[in-house]
Amino acid sequence: MEAPPTLDTLLQGLRTRLQQAGVESPGLEARMLLSATTGLDTAQLIARGSDPASTAQAAHAEALCQRRCAGEPMAHILGRRAFWTLELGVSPVCLIPRPETELLVEQALAVIDELDTDAPRVLDLGTGPGTIILALKSERPDIQAFASDRSEGALQQAQTNAHALGLLVQLWQGDWLDALTPQPHFDVITCNPPYIDPDDPHLTRGDLRFEPRTALAAAEHGLADLHRVIDNARPHLKPGGWLLLEHGFDQGERVRQRLQQAGYRDVHTQKDPAGHERTSLGRH
Incomplete structure (x- = not known):
């Protein structure tokens, strides 16, 4: 049985897909998508990069990545946008x-x-x-x-x-x-x-x-x-x-x-x- 991908592997795959789709900041947005998928912040993703990603996490990350590659705004995908000193829900x-x-x-x-x-x-x-x-x-x-x-x-x-x-x-x-x-x-x-x-x-x-x-x-x-x-x-x-x-x-x-x-x-x-x-x- 093939071993599940690690969080690092999943992150790199997201980054590559976004880069190929012409996203301006593929690294940043890959981390944002994976954070939305796992509930982990950037520091936690780094610290736990060798942890295996679950099947559900991989599937969720793939679904979010497809939406972004199709051009959907990150704000809509994440349901929020930072503005001023606030975090605002958006739709x-x-x-x-x-x-x-x-x-x-x-x-x-x-x-x-x-x-x-x-x-x-x-x-x-x-x-x-x-x-x-x-x-x-x-x-x-x-x-x-x-x-x-x-x-x-x-x-x-x-x-x-x-x-x-x-x-x-x-x-x-x-x-x-x-x-x-x-x-x-x-x-x-x-x-x-x-x-x-x-x-x-x-x-x-x-x-x-x-x-x-x-x-x-x-x-x-x-x-x-x-x-x-x-x-x-x-x-x-x-x-x-x-x-x-x-x-x-x-x-x-x-x-x-x-x-x-x-x-x-x-x-x-x-x-x-x-x-x-x-x-x-x-x-x-």
Whole structure:
């Protein structure tokens, strides 16, 4: 009878398969898949590399590897994604948190700290799994946290994440600001809306193929939802309140123009670590 493979052998096989499939970080992702299969962290996998893998572990690792080789995002395979200092549960019904969105969190925290109130009201529009609002609430526990999304599934994921993290967030279902009735006022509104052009070929490649198109693409070359939020958010802001938006790397100038046309002041844009204009904000 053939001896079962060791964990080291299984890990090497996963790495080779992922590398052949064109995965950018095959070693890292192989360890992540094997950790998900065995429940062991990286240090434990190293220490126990000569241990035999069970038949069930080998089969589970193979199934996960096949999914990744087919292009399915690691976040969906693992059911989670690290963002900011948090571990967030994710699912195919909502946008996967991305590192560039941490810039919006940083800017929102800076704005919150300048407000002349001990318990600012903060609203996140299109919250998905609660990415932005949970990061803000984790850093500034005294904020009154609110979030909305049109997707019931996304709100369920956000609620699950909030509960797991022990963070209180009030959630509304609705399309952008349409969820807000009667019209409450906020000190800060954040939003990471869909901003990809529907004809962008990247939508048919990589992880984007597995994410909801409504969370990624918008009409008017990706600007429709940005414009809608800009045009409708101001009545929901307190005097001196801020609107902060994430947008595409080439949309900064048009977003600034729209903010200024809508009557916002102190309009400016921040660049992400890659040097791309990524977050624009304006004050009521």
